[in-house]
Amino acid sequence: xxxxxxxxxxxxxxxxxxxxxxxxxxxxxxxxxxxxxxxxxxxxxxxxxxxxxxxxxxxxxxxxxxxxxxxxxxxxxxxxxxxxxxxxxxxxxxxxxxxxxxxxxxxxxxxxxxxxxxxxxxxxxxxxxxxxxxxxxxxxxxxxxxxxxxxxxxxxxxxxxxxxxxxxxxxxxxxxxxxxxxxxxxxxxxxxxxxxxxxxxxxxxxxxxxxxxxxxxxxxxxxxxxxxxxxxxxxxxxxxxxxxxxxxxxxxxxxxxxxxxxxxxxxxxxxxxxxxxxxxxxxxxxxxxxxxxxxxxxxxxxxxxxxxxxxxxxxxxxxxxxxxxxxxxxxxxxxxxxxxxxxxxxxxxxxxxxxxxxxxxxxxxxxxxxxxxxxxx
Amino acid sequence: xxxxxxxxxxxxxxxxxxxxxxxxxxxxxxxxxxxxxxxxxxxxxxxxxxxxxxxxxxxxxxxxxxxxxxxxxxxxxxxxxxxxxxxxxxxxxxxxxxxxxxxxxxxxxxxxxxxxxxxxxxxxxxxxxxxxxxxxxxxxxxxxxxxxxxxxxxxxxxxxxxxxxxxxxxxxxxxxxxxxxxxxxxxxxxxxxxxxxxxxxxxxxxxxxxxxxxxxxxxxxxxxxxxxxxxxxxxxxxxxxxxxxxxxxxxxxxxxxxxxxxxxxxxxxxxxxxxxxxxxxxxxxxxxxxxxxxxxxxxxxxxxxxxxxxxxxxxxxxxxxxxxxxxxxxxxxxxxxxxxxxxxxxxxxxxxxxxxxxxxxxxxxxxxxxxxxxxxx
Numbered sequence: 001x002x003x004x005x006x007x008x009x010x011x012x013x014x015x016x017x018x019x020x021x022x023x024x025x026x027x028x029x030x031x032x033x034x035x036x037x038x039x040x041x042x043x044x045x046x047x048x049x050x051x052x053x054x055x056x057x058x059x060x061x062x063x064x065x066x067x068x069x070x071x072x073x074x075x076x077x078x079x080x081x082x083x084x085x086x087x088x089x090x091x092x093x094x095x096x097x098x099x100x101x102x103x104x105x106x107x108x109x110x111x112x113x114x115x116x117x118x119x120x121x122x123x124x125x126x127x128x129x130x131x132x133x134x135x136x137x138x139x140x141x142x143x144x145x146x147x148x149x150x151x152x153x154x155x156x157x158x159x160x161x162x163x164x165x166x167x168x169x170x171x172x173x174x175x176x177x178x179x180x181x182x183x184x185x186x187x188x189x190x191x192x193x194x195x196x197x198x199x200x201x202x203x204x205x206x207x208x209x210x211x212x213x214x215x216x217x218x219x220x221x222x223x224x225x226x227x228x229x230x231x232x233x234x235x236x237x238x239x240x241x242x243x244x245x246x247x248x249x250x251x252x253x254x255x256x257x258x259x260x261x262x263x264x265x266x267x268x269x270x271x272x273x274x275x276x277x278x279x280x281x282x283x284x285x286x287x288x289x290x291x292x293x294x295x296x297x298x299x300x301x302x303x304x305x306x307x308x309x310x311x312x313x314x315x316x317x318x319x320x321x322x323x324x325x326x327x328x329x330x331x332x333x334x335x336x337x338x339x340x341x342x343x344x345x346x347x348x349x350x351x352x353x354x355x356x357x358x359x360x361x362x363x364x365x366x367x368x369x370x371x372x373x374x375x376x377x
Numbered sequence: 378x379x380x381x382x383x384x385x386x387x388x389x390x391x392x393x394x395x396x397x398x399x400x401x402x403x404x405x406x407x408x409x410x411x412x413x414x415x416x417x418x419x420x421x422x423x424x425x426x427x428x429x430x431x432x433x434x435x436x437x438x439x440x441x442x443x444x445x446x447x448x449x450x451x452x453x454x455x456x457x458x459x460x461x462x463x464x465x466x467x468x469x470x471x472x473x474x475x476x477x478x479x480x481x482x483x484x485x486x487x488x489x490x491x492x493x494x495x496x497x498x499x500x501x502x503x504x505x506x507x508x509x510x511x512x513x514x515x516x517x518x519x520x521x522x523x524x525x526x527x528x529x530x531x532x533x534x535x536x537x538x539x540x541x542x543x544x545x546x547x548x549x550x551x552x553x554x555x556x557x558x559x560x561x562x563x564x565x566x567x568x569x570x571x572x573x574x575x576x577x578x579x580x581x582x583x584x585x586x587x588x589x590x591x592x593x594x595x596x597x598x599x600x601x602x603x604x605x606x607x608x609x610x611x612x613x614x615x616x617x618x619x620x621x622x623x624x625x626x627x628x629x630x631x632x633x634x635x636x637x638x639x640x641x642x643x644x645x646x647x648x649x650x651x652x653x654x655x656x657x658x659x660x661x662x663x664x665x666x667x668x669x670x671x672x673x674x675x676x677x678x679x680x681x682x683x684x685x686x687x688x689x690x691x692x693x694x695x696x697x698x699x700x701x702x703x704x705x706x707x708x709x710x711x712x713x714x715x716x717x718x719x720x721x722x723x724x725x726x727x728x729x730x731x732x733x734x735x736x737x738x739x740x741x742x743x744x745x746x747x748x749x750x751x752x753x754x
Binding site: 236 | 403498501502562563565566567569573574576577579594595598605610614619626632636637640661667697
């Protein structure tokens, strides 16, 4: 048995929304809309083996397998594939990109049909709920009435929670990982300094930089700040300690510790693949996210039979485990079927992408149980 | 009994170092040097009641009392004064500013006598050890052979530890608070993003901005990042929660959450009083700091009879308590007299400036014991 998804291609789904665009939470309309997505495995005849996987801030539709000619697999290749947790021999996996991004779906760098130029700051503000509404169009288009599961970490986990809130009747189970029901002031603060880094760069030009080159220094700096929050104190100590790039102090302001070199490297790679305006719009969507009241998350009177697997990671200080336990508390108060696990990891927030052995075991058992349960009904 | 130090003035001590300047750890020389300092209380006849208080990154010599015409007292007024922990009826308190800063002591914004212009990046790199060496000149000038104590939090605590390492024979006791024997990679990383914020601002002009105005946006951004690390997740939640400045979402990129407004306010105030190049030099000094080996901190064969009070704060994630326990472990391994206390506070790193009730009680008892012990010998 091959143990990986092989060559895949990103697909694009186009829709108009209503005649003049999809209504957004802000009251504005957006359309036409393109959503980039990939699928792995096969939809069965009953169309009941589909699992939707959702990505984090800088992720994309390419979750597994290889794009032709590329050496690196998709971002969750350890979790998705034949015999893996999201078993492509058994399940039909859909990874949907988000609107607002820059990875093939409609976002601020897309062409605004009304002006013939990229949207820039004319792009309307979007929320996690808007992202999920667009994904619902994709689900309808694929002819799937009910997802076996919807899963994701970080902002992917927020989309999972939003699916529960918006369309519980469309999902049989949900796996939110390393996530939260709302952004705390610390999380908002960290996003705001990232945005300020971008907007303080004169190359940002109020978002009108398409054609002149994007605000690279500002975006790289935002990403460097982000990377500190994705790791943990301990994982940084294990990886870098106080090691110096050149063995001794330079007594200069050039990066001289290895950890500095690493952050610069991550910042520089990021600006090659990510759009600065998308960074602004998506971090705002994160900050607006707030399902912390029962009214919004699990409104009384709405039938919810979704089963839950909630996963947190011990050293994650960006989305600390108390935020996951808050999700669990609300689900239990509603007497829903929920399994909670806090995985012992030193990787910090990045753990949901790295700590896959235990994560895979949990997800695999959970999906199996949900799947068999549904089949035996 | 009045309960506060009243009107005080900052004093300035000038010295040449050796004929061509004080030798720095980098191998370069710096001179002549000015050190700003303040004193509170009176030096007794035996000259054995002097306590040196040392400040953090953005602090200054003005630790207590009021400058003429100003409404706000010094930064540690809650701790220093008649009847307070650092009791000015009993002790002679000296607060010494650091070299490299911009609060009256020689730093990058000072006039370089060789060129007739501000140093800018011609200022030599300085370390915590250089700061302490300069303070030793001040102590000699004041005619104090042995300090009753040396105390400080954060970078002030590093200076305390450096005093122990460099001049144990000059200090009877030491009170390092919310500090560490070395900067961890996470601490270095947080400083590096702050420096990059400053240096990415075109107004920085490679440090030659004197006369043209300093890199305000970059420095404000660095300070915003800093403030996130000075607070805790919990103190931000208590202070701001998700409160909005205008009651509802703006759907804009202007600050709309209260926490964003607060950070902007702190950033903007900072640039009015602090020099961007000083920010670079001082954060580098922090990153270079490393007394984590016994050889450097407590060299074998050197007589050390200093007593220690080590204080950490529970919610401090910038200088987590495990770093204080590391100090304690090394002191105990050397069989030194050490008291350790972790104060239960939600204020994060800022706690050493805010959680003064418990801090005052600990410091007051400790100083009393050290003082009486010395008097009864």
